Amino acid sequence: MVHNITVGRRKTAVARAFLTPGSGNITVNGKDVTTYFPIDTLLEEVRLPMTVTETNERYDVHVRVRGGGTHGQAGAVKMSIARALLAVDEEFRPKLRSYSLLTRDSRMVERKKYGQKKARKRFQFSKR
Numbered sequence: 001m002v003h004n005i006t007v008g009r010r011k012t013a014v015a016r017a018f019l020t021p022g023s024g025n026i027t028v029n030g031k032d033v034t035t036y037f038p039i040d041t042l043l044e045e046v047r048l049p050m051t052v053t054e055t056n057e058r059y060d061v062h063v064r065v066r067g068g069g070t071h072g073q074a075g076a077v078k079m080s081i082a083r084a085l086l087a088v089d090e091e092f093r094p095k096l097r098s099y100s101l102l103t104r105d106s107r108m109v110e111r112k113k114y115g116q117k118k119a120r121k122r123f124q125f126s127k128r
Contacts, residue, residue: 004087008079010105013068017080019088022060024050028077029064042074049082049101053092059085075105 008015026033026046037043050056061081065073082101085092096102110119117123 004084006080006083006087008076008081008083010075010079011068011072011108013065013072013076015063015065015073015076015080017077017084018062019081019084020060020062021058024055024057024059026061026081027063037070037074039070042070045074046077046081048078048099049085049096052095052099052101053085053089055085059088079104 004019006017006019008017028036028046033046034043037046047056050059050061061084063077063080065077067073068076078101082096086096086102093102112119115123
């Protein structure tokens with residue numbers, strides 16, 4: 001039985017988490033979380049909501065994530081898991097809030113401007 005479906009976003013990545021009672025397995029796009037996010041810091045980030053609420057062995061999480069890169073996807077997965085846990089038990093809110101896991105990181109890539117190389121970088125200036 002699927003408890004709920006929640007959405008998390010970060011940069012251009014969007015993640016949907018499905019929370020079910022289980023043994024603490026996390027799958028991302030059909031792969032185990034350790035193979036999908038091989039970097040330790042990203043793994044810790046993804047597991048943070050369950051660690052904070054001490055629900056590591058209580059729920060299985062199935063996540064589908066699209067868009068962005070690995071760091072953006074990890075942030076989106078983290079937020080979707082936090083929201084899913086909140087939907088299961090409202091008493092998790094103060095713990096999740098204290099680690100700011102329920103706040104959407106609104107920072108986005110600044111657009112490139114015309115007459116420049118990138119958003120802020122200019123073309124090389126030549127006096128002569």
